[in-house]
Amino acid sequence: MTRLPRLSRLLIAAASLIAQCAVSGLACAGTVPEGLPERDAAAMTRMAERISEVARSARLVTVGAALIRDGRLVWTGYFGEEAPGVAAGPDTRFNVASVTKLVATQTVLRLVGDGRLSLDSPMAPYWVDPDVADDPRHRQLTARMALTHTSGFPNWRFFLPGGKLRFLHDPGSRYGYSGEGIEYVARYAEAKLGVPFPDLVDAQVFGPAGIDDARLRIDRKAPAHVARPVDEDGKFHGYFCRPGGWCREHGSYSAADDLVISVPDFARFLIALMDHRGYGDALTLDRDRVQAFRGEDSIVRCVPSNPGACPKAQGYGLGVEVLDYGDSRVIGHGGSDWSEMSLAYAYLPSRDGVILFVNAPNRFALEAMPRLIEALDPASPYLAKYREWASPEHAR
Numbered sequence: 001m002t003r004l005p006r007l008s009r010l011l012i013a014a015a016s017l018i019a020q021c022a023v024s025g026l027a028c029a030g031t032v033p034e035g036l037p038e039r040d041a042a043a044m045t046r047m048a049e050r051i052s053e054v055a056r057s058a059r060l061v062t063v064g065a066a067l068i069r070d071g072r073l074v075w076t077g078y079f080g081e082e083a084p085g086v087a088a089g090p091d092t093r094f095n096v097a098s099v100t101k102l103v104a105t106q107t108v109l110r111l112v113g114d115g116r117l118s119l120d121s122p123m124a125p126y127w128v129d130p131d132v133a134d135d136p137r138h139r140q141l142t143a144r145m146a147l148t149h150t151s152g153f154p155n156w157r158f159f160l161p162g163g164k165l166r167f168l169h170d171p172g173s174r175y176g177y178s179g180e181g182i183e184y185v186a187r188y189a190e191a192k193l194g195v196p197f198p199d200l201v202d203a204q205v206f207g208p209a210g211i212d213d214a215r216l217r218i219d220r221k222a223p224a225h226v227a228r229p230v231d232e233d234g235k236f237h238g239y240f241c242r243p244g245g246w247c248r249e250h251g252s253y254s255a256a257d258d259l260v261i262s263v264p265d266f267a268r269f270l271i272a273l274m275d276h277r278g279y280g281d282a283l284t285l286d287r288d289r290v291q292a293f294r295g296e297d298s299i300v301r302c303v304p305s306n307p308g309a310c311p312k313a314q315g316y317g318l319g320v321e322v323l324d325y326g327d328s329r330v331i332g333h334g335g336s337d338w339s340e341m342s343l344a345y346a347y348l349p350s351r352d353g354v355i356l357f358v359n360a361p362n363r364f365a366l367e368a369m370p371r372l373i374e375a376l377d378p379a380s381p382y383l384a385k386y387r388e389w390a391s392p393e394h395a396r
Helices: 009-014 038-057 097-113 136-140 143-147 179-193 197-209 263-274 281-287 362-376 383-390
Strands: 062-069 072-083 093-095 260-262 313-316 321-324 329-337 340-348 352-359
Touching: 038 062, 038 072, 038 362, 062 263, 062 362, 072 263, 093 340, 093 352, 097 143, 097 179, 097 197, 097 263, 097 281, 097 329, 097 340, 143 179, 179 197, 197 263, 260 263, 263 340, 263 352, 329 362, 340 362, 352 362, 362 383
Parallel strands: none
Antiparallel strands: 062 072, 062 352, 093 260, 313 321, 321 329, 329 340, 340 352
């Protein structure tokens, strides 16, 4: 069987020590924890310097990163500013775009584990979106279809003529990445249980993990320590707003986008995800089993010249991207929006992990991602895909 490499030797040397790198501006050489051998301390310093140089040359506003080894946070780094004149640091909260889906689906899985929700019973008795109420296919929709991106919905309804939600194909028939599907299962959960979905997230995920400063609900009145988004000209359009004037409504939420969370808090979440806290082994195996194949959208391109890098299977499990190498797996998710880019993934069973949050105009962030990933995890299975996405050919 193919064995996927663990994270670099640097993590092994770092043990459970945490190095933090946070200064004003984009220059950041890194702070090395005491007690490391000189060679390993120098390696950590070089890693931080490399990330700092990428952030500076790519004109990234804010970068937060973390490495997890054997289920323990061993290194965090912060680069740039969360706001003009305010250095990024452990309290800085990043908009993590579609990585939000990991938190939403983990909430649903914990409720399934408690017997309060079902993966395979129709959602229709509890929730039907008005836009599809006249289409009988809504009766087929299950939480499993939503979590595996086989709901039949588009990514977002506003991409469709008229802005109305509709089925692009029959539910359960094939893969189609859909934020609408994740929103749908969240509405199902809150309708069946009579509890707003953000409160379910707090009770099921954030509270048990000791996370008290992450927010799924939009707070436009006092968004303390949220990394400030700007466009390519450096213009700030407002928190949770886009160029052109559209803003998320204060107090609203999305189960698929716009969670704000700090790097240390997300590390707590990722460790809980690795350890499948809140549900048992059977549901974990179901979560990490490839159930929807992504085809051309796959993370790893299998080529004859490098057969060892090819997973046995890859696609979506229950709310997580899965790369199945037989005796090991990688689970995670990426996110991208006009002013942010994020990536978080875990190696199993080693319980190593990588977190990378970037606050910058999308084009700048995408061009920088391959170099940032390579600095953090040179053997990352995501690296080739981000190089492809960042290539001039893809841009054209």
